[in-house]
Amino acid sequence: MSEETTPPNRVRPDGGAEQRDINDVVEEEWVEDTTPFERVYGIIRRTYDPTSAAQIADRARVSPTTARKHLRTLMDSGEVTTAQDGQTTLYRRSETGIVTEHAQSLLAERTPEEIASGIAELKAQIQDWRTEYDVDSPEELARELDIEDTDSDQGALLREWQTTRRNLALAQATLAIAEATRTGHLTGTNTDDDGNSDSSIVV
Amino acid sequence: MTGDEDVEPSQDSQPAEQAEVFGPIDAGALREIRDLVINQEPLVEEASLDDPLNPQTLSVDLSDGVEAASTARIDIRWSLAGNYAVHYTDTQGRDFRFDCHPKPDAPTRHFHPPPDAPSRPVEPSCITVREAPLVTRAILQRWRYAYTNGTFEGLNDAENPP
Numbered sequence: 001m002s003e004e005t006t007p008p009n010r011v012r013p014d015g016g017a018e019q020r021d022i023n024d025v026v027e028e029e030w031v032e033d034t035t036p037f038e039r040v041y042g043i044i045r046r047t048y049d050p051t052s053a054a055q056i057a058d059r060a061r062v063s064p065t066t067a068r069k070h071l072r073t074l075m076d077s078g079e080v081t082t083a084q085d086g087q088t089t090l091y092r093r094s095e096t097g098i099v100t101e102h103a104q105s106l107l108a109e110r111t112p113e114e115i116a117s118g119i120a121e122l123k124a125q126i127q128d129w130r131t132e133y134d135v136d137s138p139e140e141l142a143r144e145l146d147i148e149d150t151d152s153d154q155g156a157l158l159r160e161w162q163t164t165r166r167n168l169a170l171a172q173a174t175l176a177i178a179e180a181t182r183t184g185h186l187t188g189t190n191t192d193d194d195g196n197s198d199s200s201i202v203v
Numbered sequence: 204m205t206g207d208e209d210v211e212p213s214q215d216s217q218p219a220e221q222a223e224v225f226g227p228i229d230a231g232a233l234r235e236i237r238d239l240v241i242n243q244e245p246l247v248e249e250a251s252l253d254d255p256l257n258p259q260t261l262s263v264d265l266s267d268g269v270e271a272a273s274t275a276r277i278d279i280r281w282s283l284a285g286n287y288a289v290h291y292t293d294t295q296g297r298d299f300r301f302d303c304h305p306k307p308d309a310p311t312r313h314f315h316p317p318p319d320a321p322s323r324p325v326e327p328s329c330i331t332v333r334e335a336p337l338v339t340r341a342i343l344q345r346w347r348y349a350y351t352n353g354t355f356e357g358l359n360d361a362e363n364p365p
Contacts, residue, residue: 021361023332026340034336046232046335048283059334101231109255118256142224150225150286150304151322159282160259162227166283167257170230 027061036062040070041079045101050083050090103174112178115171122168129161138162225304226282233261233281236339244343246350248274265346268293270353277346281335289342290320299358301328301342317355329361 034042039060047056057067071091074080081094106115135141138161147154180186230252237250240263248266252258261279268275272293280288286304291297300315306325313325330341349358357363 019362022341022344022363023330023337023361026332026337026344029340030334030336042235042336043334045235046229046285098231105231105234106255115256122257147224148307149322150223151302151306155225159225159227159280162224163259164257166227167230171256 031061036060036066037070040067041074044071044074044080044091045093045097047092050085050092052088052090056091099170099173099177102170103177106171106174107178112175112182115175115178119168119171119175122164122171125164126161126168129157138165223305225280225286225288226284228259229281229283230258232335233258233279236279236281236335237261237263239336239339240343243340244346267350268295269297269349269355271295272297277342279342285333285335287338289338291346297355299355301330301345301359303328303330303338314359316359326359329359331361 030039040056040062043056043060053068053071054064056071057064060067062070071080075082075091078094078100079097080091083090083092110118129138129141130136133141133144135144138158141161142158145154145158147158149155150159233252237252240250240261241247244263244265246265246267248264250261250263253260253262259280261281263277263279265275265277267273272295275291275293278288278290278292282304287302288304289301291299297318298315298320299317300320302315302325303312305311306313309323309325310327312328312330314328315321315325330338330345332338332341345358348363349355
């Protein structure tokens, strides 16, 4: 995604002239630096619970009509999925969108081989936690420990375990995409490879 | 929903049964924040995820610190539920944190003041915006305030001139 097109480090001509609430200032900057579509896309990319177009519009600082228009576009491209709540359509980031975004970033930084060995490490880490705390999941751990403060060591462990579990799922999906890309079977660009060659990545 | 106002937990974006936890880290949000920070703050020397495959924290290294500090670092966590923890530390051993997550008997958005950012007591945070790009800009704006003025005084005051 090209979010780096805004000119870096602009000095605001009116900077420091008057006392203004920073929350208002950063909101104005954001609206100036981005298009309505970029803001709607930015918000929905981080929206994992079904949310109305009116709420998305409010958060993206656009009109509900504009939000609906861009959300429909993003739905057509698979970035967004919907659910019905009576008369109201609720929108959220689609699993396809989540996996695609993650795979793109990860494959830019790591080779499929590195991802494969990383997956083994994440699995081992999760198994270590299961053994050490004698529970199957971070949720079971949370119930047993009755974690009150997310700032605590126990809160940090819970967060780390839940994060590792999610990143494991994302890494596995990324590896599957990398493998499908390598064989070329999805696009028909490499029909020689039957997927059983020695260079295949062991998942 | 009223956008940036403080709302009841039931109206928050996170499901009720998840309300008391920070929740899993959002790798995509960390990358988005990384790119914005690099773009916005000239003193950023490096901004990187601790582990690309299993990121838990974005660390932003700054080539200068507040007042006598020669360098500083800002560590950022951001969860799927929109919870965050932002921790400044410098070579003079000064720390402060701008956080947003459930904390018993404390506001969800809270500030752990310098010089040592204790777990308690905390103050209500001056940062009331919610979206990642807005919170990131607000954090950078508060860091710039402290850096430019050479003081932590008034750091958690939203109405200091930018």
